[in-house]
Amino acid sequence: MALLGLYNYFVFAVLLMIGLYCVLARTNIVKSLIGLSIFQSAVFLLYISMDKVDGGTAPIIQEGVENQVFANPLPQVLILTAIVVGISTTALALAVAVRIKEAYGTIEEDKIQEMDREP
Amino acid sequence: MDILLDIASTVLLVTGGFFVFVGGFGVMRMPELYTRMHAASLTDTGGAALILVGLMLQGGFTLVPLKLAAIFLFLFLTSPTASYALANAALLSGVKPPCRNETGKTFPGEPPVADGPKQSKSSAEKRTANKTVAGKAARKPAGKATRKPAKKAARKPARKKS
Amino acid sequence: MTLYDQLPALVVAVLLFTAPIAYMLRLHGFPWAAATAAVVTSFAVACSLAATVIGGETIIYEMGGWPAPYGIVLHIDALSALMAMLITGASSAALIFGYKSLADEVGEETAPAFFAAWLLCTAGLVGMVITGDAFNIFVFMEISSLSTYVLVSAGPDRRALISTYRYIVMGTVGATFYLIGVGFLYMVTGTLNTADLAARVGQVEDIRLVLVAAGFVSVGLAVKAAVFPLHAWMPNAYTFAPNAVTVFIAAASTKVSLYVLMRVDYAIFQNSIANHDIQLTLFLVPLGVLALFVGSLLAIYERNLKTLLAYSSVAQIGYIALGMAMTSVAGLTGAIVHMFNHGLIKGGMFMAVACLALRYRTVNVANLAGAGKAMPWTMAAFVIGGLGLIGVPLTPGFISKWYLVLAALDKGWLGVFLIVVILVSSLLAVIYVWKVIEVAYFREPRANAVPVTQEAPLAMLIPTWIVVLTGVWFAVDSSVPVGLASSAARTLLGVAP
């Protein structure tokens, strides 16, 4: 039961591993970027897992209801920020990928490296 | 009165759950894309409708049933459209429905007579690839955002052939 | 509230406020003018802040009027004021310097976006330096990183794109590591304010999460700061960025991550984790030493002048890491002064390189033969900068190395080893600087090369010399940077001034 309460963190670790592996092992730029977005989503999971309180609800105060237990609003605010930061990075990286395709004709990093080596 | 409502809503919810279960089971067991779509549509129509009505009965006279009705309307519009786009795209990219010939044996779809003997090995390969895409997308529970990706998954291969 | 009380917020607010305006008004030449005006204003504000805090006091500015652990506060002490001065100063110098070369490299069409990105980059770096909130550092880190990607990708060569892509991947992984570390810290303390964190981390009973958090934060920032094995993104990004951009990011951007690393390690972890100074030494000394050797050797064998200087930056970051690892007032003073001085030296050198690139249309060392005669002023500036890299007396590099050696003297055998390392790496610096000087002064240009007879335009030479002479000035009279740095070092270590 104690381990069950930590299941979120284990999934966080596993998703982080999958994301990082995808970034490092794949040479295809778009695939790496998908990996990168998994990597970032994993961190969202870490923060949101912290905000849960047993028997709590979303932190929206309702009039006339006493003794409500609320989830922690702070991690939610941070992750709202982080999600938007994540999509910004992804969009910019995709734009760079499109330009790379136009300049090199491929989005495979190993091939691009070869092309750059021979002057 | 309350107890009657509760019973009615429980019955509806359980039946709806049964539909969803059968739909999911069908997606797993059916042989190819179109029959799978047929199975998945059970979740969209029977399952979703019954569960939503069941929940409305639980809600009583508040805003909740109205919101649920809005969701119902939304699903009612989007899920047939998504199925249409999916099936259409599959058909365009060369996934044919299975047919039965005189001997009574089923075989994977034969193309219409007009462009008959063109089917090559490569397109057969492509077909399996498509099937996995569409199958995975269609298997997910109904929802606004899943519909969108599903539509697009299908759209891309559609273009490839035509 | 008087204007004087509002100064801390103004450093960033001016830049952020101007960025959309520079992007919206698409008049000819307006984006550059707006950007320069805003950056120079911000520099002036930073200087007046530095004058206020040089005595060792701290300014706390509550954003939105909310008190410390609940709202975000700006936290300005000697160290952050020094860094803010360096960033805004480098940014204004590079902008004024780059008026011509940027008009050349960045088209009229993309100019509004480019200069808006420049403003945002400066704002992001300054924001990271002056904030007192761990998560806010992440947000401003992302502003500065995203805008740096934009600036680097504006480079004319197609390799600028692939360098940008690698930079994005490394930068995002680094920033995400930092975010994970902050998440763990939040998990064990419940707060994000750095001062509050420092106080509460010490009370945590279970040290394991704190240790892992320290690891994540350090590694993430080390990626951003291009500390040795994680420097892979840097040389290409420096090489293929537009010249004026290289001047700016080489002078300011990696230093800011080092600053945050310093702040987090000393202010938050030093007091709470037992033996943290030993861990820090074990982490940074090997990396610093390796960085010195590998960076210098790669620079010796490099043919492209910009890449050469970039590898030299890898080595110089090694010095800063060594200074940080020594956990003494002298060592930290050396590290902080070297951040400042290296910014000046590298900024000046990259400016000289930009002048060379303008006339020679190439930055291959071999093609620069005869530059000493054709462009005497430019090459003279380059040589003074090179002497600074080596650490000759009366150049800024000497001051920082002097403090590093002083700090090493207290460290016993490790210190002797470090002194030897510093001396050897200075010799290596002599080799790579000499390589350029030899070609430029003592080799005749090839017969088929297009002869270059013209010196760089005054609009570029004057800023270059201003930066170089500022460096020399601060080497002769080092009271301002050393004063700020030692007061900062004392604050970080918690030693009474």
Add this chain to the structure above:
Amino acid sequence: MMTIVFSLFLLTMLVIVAVAILRTDNLFTAVMLSGIFSLIMAANFFVLDAADVALTEAVIGAGISTVLFLGALALTAEHDHSPPVGSWVPLVTSSALGGVIIFATLQAPRLGDPNAIVHKHVAPWYLENTPLLIDVPNVVTAVLASFRGYDTLGEVFVVFTACIGVMSLLGRVRPRGELIEEGEFDKRTDNLRHHLIPRVVGKMLVPFIVLFGLYVQFHGDFGPGGGFQAGALVAAGIILYSLVEGGARGRELVPEWFSGMLVALGAFTYAAVGVACMVMGGRFLDYSVLSHDPVHGQHLGILLIEAGVGMTVAGVMITIFHAFSRRGIR
């Protein structure tokens, strides 16, 4: 208990989908699966009582990010031709990372532990003081817009930076100076226009999506929502219109100069509110001075900056979508 079981199910699904993304070679499949990944993530956030985050993740992660990836795929490649992994470095690095985290989190407080430190410090202050100081029911909005308004300002500028980055990379003019008229993504989605059913239904939904976006914008003080979600929803509506009617019609509906202006204006509004607070004698972003009554001032400030956020996010998403869809293959 129910939530834990449901959460377990969702988390396991997340891992399965992530593995599937890693294994597939078809980039389209990977993008579709990552949309599903975000949707499951959003559902999971909802289970964990983070309604605002769930809404954002559903709109941005599953909706807009998927469309952007598709737009980029149309311009790059369909298949991942990575060579088989020859090196053990990625595997060792990522396993080490996972190992360290699992090792560390063994001592973390369990999910939902009410005695965890995060629930004891800072957060209770927000929950207690929001009704007194700011008086909006949604505490997340209060923290986002006022207590940590400076973060949100930074975030708006992050989006703004991304927008100018994409525009300078994929702007109207290529390095060679030629204009692009027919975009590749436009061409590919064009055949949707000839299908009556998706077109009619899609068009029918657009006004409701935009309406819902506006509801989320102005109801953000009372329920889940706010500028980010609203901006992304409105943008999603416009993007849907562009998909079913073709990019050219979409750009007629929202011209590019307009969306670009929206971006800059939104960011400008936010910064201007901050500066206005300074001019009126408060600190940067201290909305209390905007009106005679501090609480009323806070309401006004939050309304204004949420409007700025909404404008920026909507403008950025539309601009970036158009930048991708307009681009032709070289």
